[in-house]
Amino acid sequence: MVFSSIIIDMSRLDDIVSLSKRRGFIFPGSDVYGGMAGTWDYGPLGVMLKRKLMSEWWQYFVEERDDMYGIDAAIIMNPRTWVASGHTTTFSDPLVECGDCHGRFRADKLGKTADGHDLSAKVTKTELNKAKVKCPTCGKSNWGEVKQFNMMFKTSVGAVEDATALAYLRPETAQGIFTNYKNVVDTIYPDLPFGLAQQGKAFRNEISPRDFIFRSREFEQMEIEYFVSPDEWEESFEHWLKACHEFLEKRIGLPSDCIHELDVPAEDRAHYSKRTIDIEFDYPIGREELMGLAYRTDFDLGNIQRESGKSMEYRRKDSGATFIPHVIEPSFGVERLFMAVLSSAYDEDEVGGEKRIVMRLPEHLAPYRFCVSPLLKNKPELVKKAQKVYQDLKAKYHNVTWDDSGNIGKRYRKQDEIGTPKCIVIDFDTLEDDTVTVRDRDTTKQKRIKIADL
Numbered sequence: 001m002v003f004s005s006i007i008i009d010m011s012r013l014d015d016i017v018s019l020s021k022r023r024g025f026i027f028p029g030s031d032v033y034g035g036m037a038g039t040w041d042y043g044p045l046g047v048m049l050k051r052k053l054m055s056e057w058w059q060y061f062v063e064e065r066d067d068m069y070g071i072d073a074a075i076i077m078n079p080r081t082w083v084a085s086g087h088t089t090t091f092s093d094p095l096v097e098c099g100d101c102h103g104r105f106r107a108d109k110l111g112k113t114a115d116g117h118d119l120s121a122k123v124t125k126t127e128l129n130k131a132k133v134k135c136p137t138c139g140k141s142n143w144g145e146v147k148q149f150n151m152m153f154k155t156s157v158g159a160v161e162d163a164t165a166l167a168y169l170r171p172e173t174a175q176g177i178f179t180n181y182k183n184v185v186d187t188i189y190p191d192l193p194f195g196l197a198q199q200g201k202a203f204r205n206e207i208s209p210r211d212f213i214f215r216s217r218e219f220e221q222m223e224i225e226y227f228v229s230p231d232e233w234e235e236s237f238e239h240w241l242k243a244c245h246e247f248l249e250k251r252i253g254l255p256s257d258c259i260h261e262l263d264v265p266a267e268d269r270a271h272y273s274k275r276t277i278d279i280e281f282d283y284p285i286g287r288e289e290l291m292g293l294a295y296r297t298d299f300d301l302g303n304i305q306r307e308s309g310k311s312m313e314y315r316r317k318d319s320g321a322t323f324i325p326h327v328i329e330p331s332f333g334v335e336r337l338f339m340a341v342l343s344s345a346y347d348e349d350e351v352g353g354e355k356r357i358v359m360r361l362p363e364h365l366a367p368y369r370f371c372v373s374p375l376l377k378n379k380p381e382l383v384k385k386a387q388k389v390y391q392d393l394k395a396k397y398h399n400v401t402w403d404d405s406g407n408i409g410k411r412y413r414k415q416d417e418i419g420t421p422k423c424i425v426i427d428f429d430t431l432e433d434d435t436v437t438v439r440d441r442d443t444t445k446q447k448r449i450k451i452a453d454l
């Protein structure tokens with residue numbers, strides 16, 4: 001199933017945030033202490049959906065292919081990693097301070113230039129003041145110098161806190177792959193082209209975390225580095241672009257009319273990229289980047305070779321030719337995929353004259369496939385029969401839930417909100433003829449079905 005003909009309402013973010021908290025998908029990080037900006041915690045329902053998204057990705061991009069291998073590298077890496085990769089000098093966003101209220105903001109996200117264009121990452125103080133860009137906090141337009149702010153989180157390793165112990169939390173999972181490239185080549189001898197995939201946490205000290213989980217300081221990435229011979233990069237780039245679309249549209253079921261490509265101009269590309277296509281999605285906050293596809297050339301392996309003094313060359317088995325492979329990188333953010341799924345699934349309609357909120361999640365992603373209930377909680381014979389149905393389904397499908405709280409109407413509302421496709425109710429007729437009521441989330445229609453046919 002895919003999300004069909006769902007029109008995404010741009011004002012929906014608050015509804016989604018509130019449902020996420022109310023139903024246990026996502027809570028603000030450190031909620032009990034008043035939160036921690038840019039961090040979010042997945043609750044029982046959220047973690048189920050998140051894991052399904054991640055395993056769908058792994059299955060599609062790794063397990064179903066012959067040319068892909070997985071790795072799982074450490075988050076804290078030797079700091080030389082970030083010197084070689086260029087992150088210590090260039091992984092920064094433009095930071096500007098308001099001269100009136102002293103609020104600090106990411107300069108390129110404050111508005112438009114005087115002639116109506118988006119502000120670029122190289123925006124200056126003069127440009128901001130000339131365009132009379134307003135401070136989001138105090139409304140004045142009195143900007144100071146724009147400075148580059150490095151987004152890597154620093155930490156210290158071991159029982160000392162001086163410069164020798166300085167390390168960083170990885171700002172991308174990619175470097176864990178590049179630094180293991182040689183280990184993989186020397187142990188499993190893959191034929192080129194081949195790719196390495198990794199899923200895991202990444203950390204960025206974003207200047208202005210915002211828009212729910214969209215821009216977080218701690219998030220999860222799913223990245224692939226695909227190693228090719230330098231003359232094959234264009235063909236490979238096209239292949240991966242297609243694969244990314246197929247994953248998002250066919251495997252996850254996102255509506256294709258909400259997915260767009262942005263060919264990123266040279267001045268906006270990351271320092272390592274010769275070509276980038278961002279795949280953008282129509283979120284409730286507007287059209288924004290869901291994932292990126294970049295041609296990283298031999299930038300990373302070349303730098304690792306220089307920094308480590310170890311050869312990163314690949315030797316072709318057929319011709320004996322040696323060269324540093326070039327790299328195509330599809331890079332997904334789990335949070336942005338999660339938010340795209342939630343915003344596509346969220347819907348409101350009316351049932352029996354009452355407003356209903358329903359998460360129209362595809363069956364294979366819904367946290368629970370079935371909810372089983374006895375019609376009445378205080379009738380032991382119904383509860384016993386319902387328990388048997390529940391246990392049997394649970395043994396077969398695992399993600400089955402039990403609900404005997406409130407009345408049936410309330411149970412349906414709750415299951416609609418968490419996206420459970422089918423609710424199964426055991427009533428007095430069940431005791432007579434072994435049939436149950438199966439209620440469909442999307443149509444709200446009910447059918448009588450034999451237990452044996454469930």
Ligand code: ATP
Binds near residue numbers: 332334
């Ligand atoms: P943006 O321009 O939105 O800051 P980016 O271009 O810096 O993103 P990349 O460095 O290409 O992002 O990272 C790859 C992917 O990681 C992004 O497409 C996105 O899905 C995810 N990602 C990056 N930064 C964040 C963040 N702060 N919060 C959540 N996901 C993120």
